[in-house]
Amino acid sequence: MFPVFLLIFLLIFGGKCQNVQIDLNSILEGINFRSDNVSFHFKNLNVQNGKIEFDEMSINGNSIVEEEHQKEITSTPKNEYIFEYPELAEMLDNDIDPCDDFYEHVCHRWIDSNNISDDETSVGHMDLLTQRVHSQIQEILESDYTLDTTEEQKTVHKFYGKCMKHKKSPDNKAYEMLLLQLAKVHGLKKNSTLTDWMIEFRPMNFFVDLSVGINEYNSSLRVLQIMPSHPTLSHNAYSKREYRHEYLAMRQFLGQLLDLIQADDVDGKVFGGKAEEYEARIEAFFEVDKQLAQIAYFDQYNKTTTMSTFSDLNSLFTSLEWDRYFSSFKDSKLLDLLKTIEIQIIDEEGLMRIDKMLKTINQTTLEYYLDWEAIMYFGEFFDYRYQEVMQGYNVAVSGAKTQSKEKDCMSTTSTIFYDLVAQIYVQKYFPTSTRQEVTEMVTNIVESFENMLINNTWMDKSTKSAALEKLHSMKKFIGLNDQIFNTTWIAKKYEKLSLEENDTYYTSMLKIQQWTQNVILSRLNTTRSIQEFEFPSTDVNAFYDPTSNSIALTAAILQSPYFNLSLPSSINYGAIGIAIGHEITHGFDISGADYDKLGNRKNWWDTTTMKTFMNLSKCFIDQYSNITVDTTNLTIDGRLTLNENIADNGGIRAAIQAFKKLPPPTNLEKIRGLETKSPLQLFFISNAYVWCSKIRPQQILSRLYSDVHSPEKWRINTVFSNQPEFAEAFQCKLGSNMNPVKKCKVW
Numbered sequence: 001m002f003p004v005f006l007l008i009f010l011l012i013f014g015g016k017c018q019n020v021q022i023d024l025n026s027i028l029e030g031i032n033f034r035s036d037n038v039s040f041h042f043k044n045l046n047v048q049n050g051k052i053e054f055d056e057m058s059i060n061g062n063s064i065v066e067e068e069h070q071k072e073i074t075s076t077p078k079n080e081y082i083f084e085y086p087e088l089a090e091m092l093d094n095d096i097d098p099c100d101d102f103y104e105h106v107c108h109r110w111i112d113s114n115n116i117s118d119d120e121t122s123v124g125h126m127d128l129l130t131q132r133v134h135s136q137i138q139e140i141l142e143s144d145y146t147l148d149t150t151e152e153q154k155t156v157h158k159f160y161g162k163c164m165k166h167k168k169s170p171d172n173k174a175y176e177m178l179l180l181q182l183a184k185v186h187g188l189k190k191n192s193t194l195t196d197w198m199i200e201f202r203p204m205n206f207f208v209d210l211s212v213g214i215n216e217y218n219s220s221l222r223v224l225q226i227m228p229s230h231p232t233l234s235h236n237a238y239s240k241r242e243y244r245h246e247y248l249a250m251r252q253f254l255g256q257l258l259d260l261i262q263a264d265d266v267d268g269k270v271f272g273g274k275a276e277e278y279e280a281r282i283e284a285f286f287e288v289d290k291q292l293a294q295i296a297y298f299d300q301y302n303k304t305t306t307m308s309t310f311s312d313l314n315s316l317f318t319s320l321e322w323d324r325y326f327s328s329f330k331d332s333k334l335l336d337l338l339k340t341i342e343i344q345i346i347d348e349e350g351l352m353r354i355d356k357m358l359k360t361i362n363q364t365t366l367e368y369y370l371d372w373e374a375i376m377y378f379g380e381f382f383d384y385r386y387q388e389v390m391q392g393y394n395v396a397v398s399g400a401k402t403q404s405k406e407k408d409c410m411s412t413t414s415t416i417f418y419d420l421v422a423q424i425y426v427q428k429y430f431p432t433s434t435r436q437e438v439t440e441m442v443t444n445i446v447e448s449f450e451n452m453l454i455n456n457t458w459m460d461k462s463t464k465s466a467a468l469e470k471l472h473s474m475k476k477f478i479g480l481n482d483q484i485f486n487t488t489w490i491a492k493k494y495e496k497l498s499l500e501e502n503d504t505y506y507t508s509m510l511k512i513q514q515w516t517q518n519v520i521l522s523r524l525n526t527t528r529s530i531q532e533f534e535f536p537s538t539d540v541n542a543f544y545d546p547t548s549n550s551i552a553l554t555a556a557i558l559q560s561p562y563f564n565l566s567l568p569s570s571i572n573y574g575a576i577g578i579a580i581g582h583e584i585t586h587g588f589d590i591s592g593a594d595y596d597k598l599g600n601r602k603n604w605w606d607t608t609t610m611k612t613f614m615n616l617s618k619c620f621i622d623q624y625s626n627i628t629v630d631t632t633n634l635t636i637d638g639r640l641t642l643n644e645n646i647a648d649n650g651g652i653r654a655a656i657q658a659f660k661k662l663p664p665p666t667n668l669e670k671i672r673g674l675e676t677k678s679p680l681q682l683f684f685i686s687n688a689y690v691w692c693s694k695i696r697p698q699q700i701l702s703r704l705y706s707d708v709h710s711p712e713k714w715r716i717n718t719v720f721s722n723q724p725e726f727a728e729a730f731q732c733k734l735g736s737n738m739n740p741v742k743k744c745k746v747w
Contacts, residue, residue, distance in 0.1 A: 089673030124693030574686030581651030650747030
């Protein structure tokens, strides 16, 4: 029994403590645990009347706490709390001045000691945690049924099995079925139209994406949303030397793919063997995709959301026969409904540009391009020869090989059945104590953000009042949305999905795609619950949703190194605490500012205050746009990353203020090996540590044009350099890299 007492103490207070006395009677009740290979070392131990006193204690081994209720430990510090965190303590490089390059000061050794896996584009703490979570999910998917396994969860296991069977021994039946579909549309007596293709390959979309989402002007209602489709390659691939390799890789990929396709179309149903057709097919792809890339590029900062009627849609995008398309759905009432409700158009200008483009493309070019779209959409179901060609393309573009069969199937399964997988995952890996502690952190950081708003000097009274109302109305989902355990909701969602034993992976996916579209369309024009916010609890991520004014922290991210009950508050507030502040701040970035407390797109800003807000934000645009990224001659796009940069800078301010208000013994907490570091220094070190990352050169280039986040190094150095608390904590001289004279601040 005696080692058990020490284990419980350690798991709550950390690995090593000095001069502490504890009342064991206050903590034993209601705690369940298990431990493996644990050894204890203590100095000057005294046990009397249920109390343990000692000068120093340490523990080694693997241990896991499984708790229904974690009781607060009453302790009396005589000196200070020492915690074990060697992974962090051993990484700091004291040869690098923290006031010169803090990211390198914390991450240099970590980067040197970690390698990128062959099937990954980067390695960082988020990547490593994701790999750990994926292994846990894979274990779940490969485990046998239990008495508690629901029928819906059995479908998940069944689908994973079909995926693995296909990956291990892929056949080419999917290609044969696709060839018949292509022959059908090509064989129409009249020239095939975009409508013919949309009907034949539904739910696949061409040129326009259709979904059901939240009405941005009435967030309680779901509407049909229509927006332009994305190009395959970026505008940069066609226009910038640094991205030329993406264009060349695609050209080689199309040629290799076409060689296989023509060889397998032995009867020449669709793909002839003539040299001129071969070249024409490849050129058709680039002719259309390049125009789509140009449209997407020119519209990226000018997207507007408008409400339209069905009759307006017919004149807005004439290339699709909307009446005929929606009449082809099994639900005969769908078209009638659409004619009576508003439709949400996202990027109306982009849709009009695509419509105009389609009128200039000849019929053969259009059909060749649509062939490519269908082949790429269904290509993952083709045999191993196609998979090898696709892997070659992935390596050329990203530098990473294709994932293993197990990883691939795990990823696909957990994406489709995210709520069912989450049911099992959170029960097994997400303790109640974590949710309770993080909820308290969220409350503290929201309170700090509230004080930031109250003390704001550039907002007028009316706008400040509306901002405070929005903050107070913000909903918080910690780990999961409890809706995933609503058996009625789950049963209704999955009641019409049935995978039979003789279904292949391909036919199963066709069923799932059709079922998904039916589920989505069934929500059209229905009311959304105020607590509705669907997100994947098994993703290592955090979210803000403007249309519900909600933040979410997934169960997967609420574990080490982002959150650990056994580590000091400085470490947790510096890691997950800043992430919490980041998501809260998204409600008040350039995009979030367009939505009110209910999630409606509505102007609640005074004109003068908004002008000040935009001017303050411009400081960030200029600051980040002047950063040249290491190993490239390219700069960060300050406009593309603006919202995330505002959230990074505002989020850390909220987390700093919340952390500084924590009561003792926070001010006594130390890390073994970093005893000279103050709690606030540990706060900043912790945040830098979780962003340590090594990235392939191809991925750096890709992120610079597609990722709305700044690269990791500048999510640390630039953000910290804007914080007076950082300069004070590390005594950085004014004018040094980490304490510039000019700083940017919105919140």
